[in-house]
Amino acid sequence: MLIIVDPHSGVPVYRQLMDQIKFHITTGLLKPGDELPSTRTLSSELGVNPMTISKAYSFLEREDVVERRPGRPLVVKSLPGETIKDKKMDQLKESLSSTVTMVKQLGIEYEEALKTFRELLEDKSDATAHYKEDDK
Amino acid sequence: MLIIVDPHSGVPVYRQLMDQIKFHITTGLLKPGDELPSTRTLSSELGVNPMTISKAYSFLEREDVVERRPGRPLVVKSLPGETIKDKKMDQLKESLSSTVTMVKQLGIEYEEALKTFRELLEDKSDATAHYKEDDK
DNA sequence: TCATCTGTATTACTTGACATATACACCAAT
DNA sequence: ATTGGTGTATATGTCAAGTAATACAGATGA
Structure with a gap:
């Protein structure tokens, strides 16, 4: 999964993350049940703080885009019957x-x-x- | 000209001003050549600082919506041939x-x-x- | 149990936007 | 020159957003 963030773009990093993940879901590149990279993995790949990743994930959960499984990676939520x-x-x-x-x-x-x-x-x-x- | 601002709406006051003035121009309520209220007049009417009005006016001038006449009230700019x-x-x-x-x-x-x-x-x-x- | 994954609550720092108070410069009509 | 109008440059204060450092809690698997 390709994710690129630009800390100097004016758009908050956590929002860039949200947008790109939602985009990948919408295009079908990310399917329901797919696991998202862990906060620390993505954190070191992108060079941003784990909390920033976590913030994006939390918002995505609040928007019902992603599902939380305690102690496990987040997965893309499947909304029944939605193509x-x-x-x-x-x-x-x-x-x-x-x-x-x-x-x-x-x-x-x-x-x-x-x-x-x-x-x-x-x-x-x-x-x-x-x-x-x-x-x- | 009806202008209302809500300091607690989350939208900056200077931007509320800009939006409403531009809206009035677009609908034709404000016509090219019309004078805008002075910063102090509008300031006391709306209960905000004159500088806030000035800021809105400055941005409107930068956007070519309004024309500055030294020592005189600002006027709505007429763009030739634009209906x-x-x-x-x-x-x-x-x-x-x-x-x-x-x-x-x-x-x-x-x-x-x-x-x-x-x-x-x-x-x-x-x-x-x-x-x-x-x-x- | 221990080691090591996972996510995150708490806290604090930095930064920039917004609004303000003050003081000044300009212009027109007295 | 004086008065009273115009806009605004400057400096200051306030506040929220974004990010980060730290420490903690739950789950997993050897």
């Missing part, structure tokens, strides 16, 4: 919700908003995921 | 951009994403204010 596609749709809806609010507040016509969305999707043609690697 | 509808569309595009990135990263089908957007727009039909655009 990868479901997860992607959930994430999409969450991402769209603030825009939906805005469209209503500003009184933008729905068809206009949909047209704009379609144009943006077709415009930006670089569809590849880009991860910023911090080489030394 | 209210243009402003709304700009804001919509900005709001959608992160979602667009996400859709591409996760490999969600465009039609699927558009369908979801349409459903969200039609679903949450809560009674938010709708403004009519009579600006061409």
Whole structure:
């Protein structure tokens, strides 16, 4: 599992961790039942304090993404009957919700908003995921 | 012009000010050339420090939303040839951009994403204010 | 039991954002 | 020049977020 963090990016390290783990789950790279690296392992790999890893894990547990087994590594939680596609749709809806609010507040016509969305999707043609690697 | 700030909302006061002023401009309530209240006036109305107002104004100037006239009140800047509808569309595009990135990263089908957007727009039909655009 | 994994509660340090008080510079009209 | 308006540079205080050092607790397996 590929995880990269940049301590100077402005985004808190624990949040970078959460985002990347959730992303791997959403794409199916991490499946329900998979074990996550121990706090100390990940800690030494990434060069950050174990507590920072633990913080990310705790939040993920609170969000029901991961399951705690006392004295054992954390595992990816399986939500019964939820497919990868479901997860992607959930994430999409969450991402769209603030825009939906805005469209209503500003009184933008729905068809206009949909047209704009379609144009943006077709415009930006670089569809590849880009991860910023911090080489030394 | 109605401006309300809540010091305990978690959102910085200067940012609440910026957001509301930009919102009023986008909806057309504040037009190019309109004067903004002086820092001290707004300060005493809202019960916050004049410097906080000044900070908001400075950022708005940096964003080219407002124009500085030495020794005189700030005025809403007029961007030549930009209609209210243009402003709304700009804001919509900005709001959608992160979602667009996400859709591409996760490999969600465009039609699927558009369908979801349409459903969200039609679903949450809560009674938010709708403004009519009579600006061409 | 002992050694060694696991996670984490507690505590403290550092840092940056936010808001404020004060004082100053500028401009326009007296 | 004086008065009263404008905005703001500077320094200070406050507070919360992020991270880390330490020490502890539960589980596992020899």
